[in-house]
Amino acid sequence: MNNKEIVNKFFKAVWTKEFDPSVIRELAHEDGIFSYPMHGVFHGAEEYIAMLEDFRESFEDLDFWAVDNFIAEDDYVVGRWEGGGTHTGKAFTKSPYGGVLPENSGTKIFFSGTTVFKLKDGKIVSEIGEE
Template sequence: MSNQQYKTIVRRVNEEAFSADGDLSVIDEFVAADLVDHTAPPHLQHGNASLKELALIWRRAFPDLKVTVHDIVAEDDLVVIAWSGGGTHLGELMGIPPTGKSGWMSGITFNRVQDGRIVERWGNNDQVGLFIQLGLMPAPAAG
């Protein structure tokens, strides 16, 4: 497969699976059953079913969740995306009760793709910034 095809796969999985109005079936189609996700919480790091559960956790917590891939780079089997996502916190998020507030975060995710399927993921995001927006953490003091 070409780098362009790999880019399309990674974009679709991230934008469709993690957006509330997107199609979760992209995970079954484009994520390996034995996926290793170094970014996910420890209990959700293995398998495409875990990635689907992670997407559902975020979609239930933010029923209007929208994820957008802003930039994407591919070299060989590695596809890197810069993304942002957010919405209104109306459902429980990993034990955190709904705040009713809106928030956004951005991140970067590295995806290893083999034979048309994502097999491994690493990433970093600004979850602290999201928690500040939701009123779950104080903003850092100025100065």
């Protein structure tokens, strides 16, 4: 797989309805850094997966998609995305910005942003997003 194919597979496993921690473990570098302002900075696949699982317990229909094709150059892949979900699960308390959504609030969220992925030897070394 080339870098763009790796990122497409990884993005699908992380952010779409087809969430798949096994793919994250397969494609994330053991020292990978994953950062989004809304969620914080995570080191390694397991820390990242724990955040994603927690987020999905609050927003069970969470789904994101690429707006355009990702762009690949050397060790970098960049893409624009959008998506969201409806808060139908447990209370959401993990935002670094504070604020709490009580259990099953029905609040709809929508995000758009850009993410820069860096790869090394076929693994995601960093995923830095701006929402």
